[in-house]
Amino acid sequence: MAIKIVCLPGDGIGPEVTQSTIAVLKAVGEKFRIEFDIAEYPIGGIAIEQSGTPLPDQTLAACKEADAVFLGAIGGPQWENPEASVRPEQGLLKLRSELGVFSNIRPLKVFPSLISSSPLKPERLAGVDFVVVRELTGGIYFGERTRQDDYATDECRYSVGEVERIARVACEMAMQRNKRVTSVDKANVLETSRLWREVVTRVVKNEFPEINLEHQLVDSCAMKLIQQPAHFDVILTENMFGDILSDEASVLSGSMGLLASASIGDGVGLFEPIHGSAPDIAGLGIANPYASILSAAMMLRWLNLELAAKAVEDAVLDAIDNGTLTRDLTISNSMREASTKEATQAVLEAI
Amino acid sequence: MAIKIVCLPGDGIGPEVTQSTIAVLKAVGEKFRIEFDIAEYPIGGIAIEQSGTPLPDQTLAACKEADAVFLGAIGGPQWENPEASVRPEQGLLKLRSELGVFSNIRPLKVFPSLISSSPLKPERLAGVDFVVVRELTGGIYFGERTRQDDYATDECRYSVGEVERIARVACEMAMQRNKRVTSVDKANVLETSRLWREVVTRVVKNEFPEINLEHQLVDSCAMKLIQQPAHFDVILTENMFGDILSDEASVLSGSMGLLASASIGDGVGLFEPIHGSAPDIAGLGIANPYASILSAAMMLRWLNLELAAKAVEDAVLDAIDNGTLTRDLTISNSMREASTKEATQAVLEAI
Ligand SMILES: CC(C)[C@H](C(=O)O)[C@@H](O)C(=O)O
Ligand SMILES: CC(C)[C@H](C(=O)O)[C@@H](O)C(=O)O
Numbered sequence: 097m098a099i100k101i102v103c104l105p106g107d108g109i110g111p112e113v114t115q116s117t118i119a120v121l122k123a124v125g126e127k128f129r130i131e132f133d134i135a136e137y138p139i140g141g142i143a144i145e146q147s148g149t150p151l152p153d154q155t156l157a158a159c160k161e162a163d164a165v166f167l168g169a170i171g172g173p174q175w176e177n178p179e180a181s182v183r184p185e186q187g188l189l190k191l192r193s194e195l196g197v198f199s200n201i202r203p204l205k206v207f208p209s210l211i212s213s214s215p216l217k218p219e220r221l222a223g224v225d226f227v228v229v230r231e232l233t234g235g236i237y238f239g240e241r242t243r244q245d246d247y248a249t250d251e252c253r254y255s256v257g258e259v260e261r262i263a264r265v266a267c268e269m270a271m272q273r274n275k276r277v278t279s280v281d282k283a284n285v286l287e288t289s290r291l292w293r294e295v296v297t298r299v300v301k302n303e304f305p306e307i308n309l310e311h312q313l314v315d316s317c318a319m320k321l322i323q324q325p326a327h328f329d330v331i332l333t334e335n336m337f338g339d340i341l342s343d344e345a346s347v348l349s350g351s352m353g354l355l356a357s358a359s360i361g362d363g364v365g366l367f368e369p370i371h372g373s374a375p376d377i378a379g380l381g382i383a384n385p386y387a388s389i390l391s392a393a394m395m396l397r398w399l400n401l402e403l404a405a406k407a408v409e410d411a412v413l414d415a416i417d418n419g420t421l422t423r424d425l426t427i428s429n430s431m432r433e434a435s436t437k438e439a440t441q442a443v444l445e446a447i
Numbered sequence: 448m449a450i451k452i453v454c455l456p457g458d459g460i461g462p463e464v465t466q467s468t469i470a471v472l473k474a475v476g477e478k479f480r481i482e483f484d485i486a487e488y489p490i491g492g493i494a495i496e497q498s499g500t501p502l503p504d505q506t507l508a509a510c511k512e513a514d515a516v517f518l519g520a521i522g523g524p525q526w527e528n529p530e531a532s533v534r535p536e537q538g539l540l541k542l543r544s545e546l547g548v549f550s551n552i553r554p555l556k557v558f559p560s561l562i563s564s565s566p567l568k569p570e571r572l573a574g575v576d577f578v579v580v581r582e583l584t585g586g587i588y589f590g591e592r593t594r595q596d597d598y599a600t601d602e603c604r605y606s607v608g609e610v611e612r613i614a615r616v617a618c619e620m621a622m623q624r625n626k627r628v629t630s631v632d633k634a635n636v637l638e639t640s641r642l643w644r645e646v647v648t649r650v651v652k653n654e655f656p657e658i659n660l661e662h663q664l665v666d667s668c669a670m671k672l673i674q675q676p677a678h679f680d681v682i683l684t685e686n687m688f689g690d691i692l693s694d695e696a697s698v699l700s701g702s703m704g705l706l707a708s709a710s711i712g713d714g715v716g717l718f719e720p721i722h723g724s725a726p727d728i729a730g731l732g733i734a735n736p737y738a739s740i741l742s743a744a745m746m747l748r749w750l751n752l753e754l755a756a757k758a759v760e761d762a763v764l765d766a767i768d769n770g771t772l773t774r775d776l777t778i779s780n781s782m783r784e785a786s787t788k789e790a791t792q793a794v795l796e797a798i
Contacts, residue, residue, distance in 0.1 A: 171635070185635040215673050220566045236587075236603065241638035247606040248642035252587065255598040282687070284522070284536040287592035291599035315694035322566050322673060322698050336633070340691055343666040347673050 098133035099399060102162040104155065107141040107175075107184060108373025109383035110168025116385035116440040117166060117392045120411075123447045124396070124404045139191065140170030140184035140373075150187025156194055164395050165195070165366045168388065169373035193233050197359035197366050198258070199265040200230040201394075202342045204325075206349045209416060213427045214350030216322070221348065226328035227273070228345060229266040230338025232359055234258045235288070237335045254288045254334065259295040265360075266332035267304040276308045276329035280317045280337050292334060314341070321345055346370055353384035353424045354412075356391035358398060367395040377423075383436050384422035386412050389443055407447055415442035449484035450750060453513040455506065458492040458526075458535060459724025460734035461519025467736035467791040468517060468743045471762075474798045475747070475755045490542065491521030491535035491724075501538025507545055515746045516546070516717045519739065520724035544584050548710035548717050549609070550616040551581040552745075553693045555676075557700045560767060564778045565701030567673070572699065577679035578624070579696060580617040581689025583710055585609045586639070588686045605639045605685065610646040616711075617683035618655040627659045627680035631668045631688050643685060665692070672696055697721055704735035704775045705763075707742035709749060718746040728774075734787050735773035737763050740794055758798055766793035 103118060105111035118134055125132045137155040144150050150170075159165045171184040206214070206224045214221060231254075239251030263279075270277045279296045281289035293311055300309045312320065314337045320327060321341065325348050333341060346352050352371055359366040369387035377383055389412055396405035416425075420442035423433045434442070454469060456462040469485055476483045488506040495501050501521075510516045522535040557565070557575045565572060582605075590602030614630075621628045630647045632640035644662055651660045663671065665688045671678060672692065676699050684692060697703050703722055710717040720738030728734060740763055747756035767776070771793035774784045785793070 176635075183635060189636070215567050215571045217566060217568055237636055239600070243638050243642065246608070247604060248638040249590070249602055249604045250637045250639050251600055251602050253598060253600045257597070282690075284527075284534060285540070285588055286601045287594050287599040288601050291594065315690050318669070318691045318695040319698045319703075322695065337691075339633075339666050340669045340688075344669040344673065344695065347670045 098131040100133045100162045102158045102165045103134055103136045104139040104165065104167045105136060106139050106168040106170040106373065107172050108169050108375045108378040110170065110373055112378070112381070112383045112436050113369060113385045113388035114166065114168040116436060117388045119440055120389050120408060120443055120447070121392055123444050124408055127407065127447060128401070128404045130401060130404060139167065139187050141172055141175045143187060144175060144182055144184065148182070150182055150184050151190045156191065159191065159195060159364065162364055164399055165364060166392060166395060167366060167368040169369070169371065171373050172375040172378075189237060192359060192366065193238060195364055195366055196233065196361035198231060198233040198361045199262055199359065200232040200338065201269070201358045201360065202228045202230070202346070202355065202370060204228065204345050204349060204355065207351055207354060207416065210349070210351040210354075210425060212350070213425070214348060216325075216348055220325065223326040224348065226325070226331060227269055228331045228333065228338060228342040229262065229269060230342055231258065231262040231334045233361075235335035252286070252288050252336070254291055256291070256295055259292050260299055263296045263299040263332060264303070266330050267300060267307055270307055270330040271304065274329040275306055277310070278317070278328055278331050279309060279311050280314050280331060280333040280341065281311065282314050283311070284313060288334070296332065317341060318344060321348070342370070351425060352387070353422065354386050354390060356387055356394050358391070358394045360398065365395065365398050367391045381435050381437065382423050382433070384424050385436050385440050386416070411443045411446035414446035415439060418442060449482040451484045451513045453509045453516045454485055454487045455490040455516065455518045456487060457490050457519040457521040457724065458523050459520050459726045459729040461521065461724055463729070463732065463734045463787050464720060464736045464739035465517065465519040467787060468739045470791055471740050471759060471794055471798070472743055474795050475759055478758065478798060479752070479755045481752060481755060490518065490538045492523050492526045494538060495526060495533055495535065499533070501533055501535050502541045507542065510542065510546060510715065513715055515750055516715060517743060517746060518717060518719040520720070520722065522724050523726040523729070540588060543710060543717065544589060546715055546717055547584065547712035549582060549584045549712045550613055550710065551583040551689065552620070552709045552711065553579045553581070553697070553706065553721060555579065555696050555700060555706065558702055558705060558767065561700070561702040561705075561776060563701070564776065565699060567676075567699055571676065574677040575699065577676070577682060578620055579682045579684065579689060579693040580613065580620060581693055582609065582613040582685045584712070586686035603637070603639050603687070605642055607642070607646055610643050611650055614647045614650040614683060615654070617681050618651060618658055621658055621681040622655065625680040626657055628661070629668070629679055629682050630660060630662050631665050631682060631684040631692065632662065633665050634662070635664060639685070647683065668692060669695060672699070693721070702776060703738070704773065705737050705741060707738055707745050709742070709745045711749065716746065716749050718742045732786050732788065733774050733784070735775050736787050736791050737767070762794045762797035765797035766790060769793060
């Protein structure tokens with residue numbers, strides 16, 4: 097039976113990197129005789145322009161019936177008017193919530209051939225290999241908000257159940273790795289953080305006694321990520337802190353254009369590159385498709401298509417090793433810059 | 448008339464660096480014939496042990512009557528039990544709120560002689576010189592909280608007035624510098640951030656039309672701080688984002704032990720080094736007193752004692768240039784490590 101994949105190209109460079117990714121999925125499907133049924137739907141700014149809403153009903157319905165969803169990127173300056181009543185991001189937030197993808201997984205790897213483009217000194221990057229597990233459907237992102245003439249409020253709320261399930265995701269991941277979890281909170285100030293710390297402590301104690309658990313305050317963690325990134329194995333954090341820390345972490349490697357993410361819950365999974373819509377280079381044909389293709393590899397692995405996932409990952413590494421580098425990855429002006437097409441072609445050839 | 452300074456040594460290395468600072472204040476007072484009336488009061492963990500509360504009434508009353516308050520550091524693992532009903536931080540938060548010090552100012556400078564201890568490559572640090580202006584008495588730090596058996600909440604609240612006054616502080620500071628303000632929020636998700644963005648935009652437009660204002664989302668800002676720290680002049684941010692970003696920024700320079708902070712409102716000012724209580728080295732006589740002494744220099748400047756402020760700053764720079772470096776500042780194991788006493792002595796001699 098065909099595997100149903102819904103692709104949401106979205107805005108900015110989203111459509112370009114999605115095209116590349118679909119080409120790679122088709123190639124790997126042929127190679128491994130996997131039948132993919134790929135359909136595209138609008139989301140974000142483009143959906144607002146087409147139908148007035150960032151997550152049209154048909155898009156949401158298709159996603160719910162899919163085996164997996166792939167998202168390019170959303171947003172751009174033309175939709176950033178603060179007075180606007182609909183914004184592209186609302187589509188993404190609603191999609192996460194409706195799909196129940198409560199855990200966002202972002203592996204951070206350092207690619208040795210690209211270390212020179214990191215802002216950090218190479219010795220700080222030795223041995224850096226961690227995963228950020230971010231709670232994605234709770235906290236201040238989804239609490240009540242009010243707006244009056246003279247003030248505004250946002251509520252951060254976490255239930256015991258929400259913390260338990262994300263703690264388990266992080267612990268299960270740590271069990272496959274170095275069995276170390278750093279749980280991040282602001283327990284010296286926030287009540288939700290004190291709940292977070294209690295629940296995480298209990299889950300580890302009762303269900304994962306082998307795991308080495310530490311708690312870090314979010315401000316300390318923001319420092320340690322730069323000072324000693326090799327310290328971390330699995331970083332477990334709530335929604336807002338995870339948004340900040342995972343973006344901070346992403347620049348360490350100097351190769352944001354290679355970082356993939358998966359958002360997973362009890363049902364369908366949502367996979368996207370972390371780089372965003374990069375409106376400044378949209379349509380120029382120079383966007384780096386590798387992060388997007390690597391997100392598709394995470395999707396294949398999650399679909400239990402391990403061989404296909406590995407083939408795609410290896411093909412991207414091959415393309416990079418062969419020096420097919422898009423503009424964001426080239427480190428000197430004298431290097432030849434590959435286009436989106438050329439980078440995609442290099443991956444297709446390596447498959 | 449004597450200038451009344453209340454010193455709150457606090458916990459961990461707090462008492463050690465406060466002693467150094469008092470010695471420097473006395474020396475600079477003699478030199479410039481300024482009479483300081485310095486009194487010490489307990490705060491934080493030590494206050495909990497002495498009287499069961501992290502901010503005793505006498506401490507608060509003395510602070511309110513002082514011309515300026517100097518704080519060493521608070522907190523430590525012995526008070527971190529999550530079930531504890533009183534915690535050292537509550538004393539600091541209550542003090543900030545009672546003194547109405549709504550703006551926290553943290554200048555980030557890069558000391559050329561210490562660049563080699565930064566985690567960042569030297570070329571990224573060229574030209575880095577910015578100030579973080581953090582709102583300090585509002586937001587999720589001071590909103591309502593609830594705790595039930597199965598969930599917890601924290602409310603983030605900002606009024607127009609709170610945003611206006613901190614925006615003015617940042618703008619006034621920018622007018623003395625390069626006239627650039629980066630306002631940080633998460634306006635694509637939070638209602639308080641949309642209010643923040645509107646009010647900041649209006650204050651700049653109506654009152655500081657010369658200022659070049661940009662808005663950055665907190666996740667982007669966390670990246671840019673590492674990728675391109677020289678981009679910033681004045682960073683304006685709400686309480687929680689400011690906590691995270693200012694700590695993140697503090698490690699860029701590689702010399703956290705040199706960073707000072709001022710918390711200012713309409714009345715008395717509160718000055719403290721940003722390094723915290725460092726319980727692991729407390730009592731060993733090796734704490735770096737320079738950040739604390741530089742915080743006292745910020746205090747002198749705020750008290751309009753410019754000459755004394757400058758003398759203290761120059762003395763610290765002299766001591767560093769002469770190679771009197773505490774353990775945290777030495778970059779190779781073969782360097783001689785100065786004790787707290789030696790570092791203080793070096794500053795006293797240079798005054
Ligand atoms: C677009 C925005 C709402 C989103 C978030 O804050 O979650 C993004 O920054 C991300 O991290 O995926
Ligand atoms: C101790 C803590 C409550 C405090 C804060 O979060 O404000 C500290 O981190 C700071 O930045 O001064």
